[in-house]
Amino acid sequence: MSSSSRMKTASSGTQTPCDDKDRLLFAACTEITIGNGMRASFWNSGWLRGCRPKDLAPNLFTISSFKKKIVAQALTGSAWITDIRLSNRQTITHLLEFVKLWELLRDVQLQPNQEDEIRWKLTPAGMYTTASAYKAEFTGCTRAALAGGLWKTWAPPKCKLFIWLITQNRVWTSDRLARRDWPHSPFCPLCRSVRESAHHLLSECRYTRKIWQHVADWVAYPELSPNAWRPSDSACTWWLNIATMPGVPKKAVRSLAMLIT
Numbered sequence: 001m002s003s004s005s006r007m008k009t010a011s012s013g014t015q016t017p018c019d020d021k022d023r024l025l026f027a028a029c030t031e032i033t034i035g036n037g038m039r040a041s042f043w044n045s046g047w048l049r050g051c052r053p054k055d056l057a058p059n060l061f062t063i064s065s066f067k068k069k070i071v072a073q074a075l076t077g078s079a080w081i082t083d084i085r086l087s088n089r090q091t092i093t094h095l096l097e098f099v100k101l102w103e104l105l106r107d108v109q110l111q112p113n114q115e116d117e118i119r120w121k122l123t124p125a126g127m128y129t130t131a132s133a134y135k136a137e138f139t140g141c142t143r144a145a146l147a148g149g150l151w152k153t154w155a156p157p158k159c160k161l162f163i164w165l166i167t168q169n170r171v172w173t174s175d176r177l178a179r180r181d182w183p184h185s186p187f188c189p190l191c192r193s194v195r196e197s198a199h200h201l202l203s204e205c206r207y208t209r210k211i212w213q214h215v216a217d218w219v220a221y222p223e224l225s226p227n228a229w230r231p232s233d234s235a236c237t238w239w240l241n242i243a244t245m246p247g248v249p250k251k252a253v254r255s256l257a258m259l260i261t
Contacts, residue, residue: 035114037072057097149243155258198235
């Protein structure tokens with residue numbers, strides 16, 4: 001959503017479109033120093049020793065009213081305590097959370113002449129940038145080895161899409177149909193000897209291997225011969241082996257493999 005769209009959403013009275021994951025990311029990537037308590041949310045901001053009070057006392061948060069109060073409102077006259085809705089359903093957990101939160105809050109002193117400071121941890125200047133937030137979203141992720149060599153080929157888009165689907169085992173081969181008890185042929189339609197699967201179609205079927213042998217002879221690259229292939233146990237592994245085969249032009253062999261399949 002663009003910035004203008006977000007502003008229109010906010011002006012129309014609805015909340016900014018973000019989910020719990022976005023809020024957790026913001027809490028983890030910000031450092032809040034409390035001054036007069038007029039900017040930070042009492043429950044939802046990570047201002048209390050780097051944590052959100054709602055995470056320190058989740059059960060207490062559930063039974064509290066006025067969850068959108070800022071820090072100054074919640075601390076004035078210990079209003080956060082009077083906001084707790086008491087009933088006969090409270091447990092020892094609620095009591096323990098209350099004591100924990102009270103001990104952390106009793107030493108908090110607001111500074112009337114100083115504004116709250118919110119610093120973004122991911123940039124040297126402490127200012128939020130979209131690029132740093134986007135990068136943080138993918139922290140801990142690994143780049144799929146498959147993707148890099150799949151889309152940058154000379155093959156038509158429909159061939160790229162087919163390879164993507166078949167390496168994810170998302171084509172309706174006989175083995176997938178059988179697992180769902182759907183009608184299917186018991187044998188591979190090419191060799192008619194074993195049950196059809198994505199891996200079998202790409203690398204094990206004798207019909208497929210014969211075609212690859214002809215191709216290897218035609219382009220004069222013995223590395224493409226099925227007898228020279230590295231072992232594979234899935235369609236994805238087979239494609240990775242083909243896509244990273246040493247001694248042949250990578251983009252060319254990837255494009256060729258897509259067209260053949």
